[in-house]
Amino acid sequence: MATLNHTDTTEPTMPTPLRVLFICDGNAARSQMAAGLLRHLGGSDFEVHSAGLEAAAPQPQAIAALQEIGIDIAGLPTPHIDDYEAMQFDYVITLCEETKESCLAFPRDHANLHWECADPADVSGPTAAVTAAYRQVRDQLRRQIEQWLPTVRRAGA
Template sequence: MHQPIRVLFLCEGNADRSQMAEGLLRARGGARFEAYSAGIEPRPLDPLTVSVMQEAGIAIAEQRSKGLNDYEDTQFDYVVILDDKLDSSCLDFPRDGHTLHWRGSDPAAATGTPAERQAAYRQARDEIQRQLESWLAGLAD
């Protein structure tokens, strides 16, 4: 049996997008993958992130925010950057794999009513899910 493909999802705070991506890959990728997430400046998991993932049938309430230093000795096959403000120069730990940059909206920047903010989190979740499904389909080829 092959080793699982290790994937790290990275954003600034590890409070929303990278947590969504970690949960989505765990739910959709099966035993073929090990999913991780981290932030450059970790912040607590956002309750709206937990809520919109629960709507999609994915429980992430037990996930916790982590920083890159939590993985300084870990090798990843893929590092997926989910934050337009970050690039691969922020990755100062050993890695043998590929760095991908998935662009999308930042739900934490959303303002407005609670319903409008929740809609922004749903949009981010759906964007990440589409990117993940496209990436997984490409790996299967």
């Protein structure tokens, strides 16, 4: 008789991916970074999208901040929030006060969450200070996602 030696400590996968939308004002830094992080950390349990109140080009500093930890968001689309008005989401996560107020009625099956993040694009000065601001937002979003994942996986499994 064979002995089962199971040492897998990963979280259980969910039967269907949860659809998550991250929204910030321009979809050029915070929402792009959050989406990249959740795709990386959450894997196939999530269908991840990002959008902005305005569609802006991705900020090179946001791309670089994620590349530092092995996540590539270069070349991803930066859609406007209106591009998703017909889609239903399990979670809509706003990342700035402007979107929190603007997206209260966005269609969702489960929850609207708000994770306030400073806009790293507001930081000016030496390159080191700007780079540090993007890293700080990246790390804040990563911590937030890592804290949220076990809860949402238990609820969705």
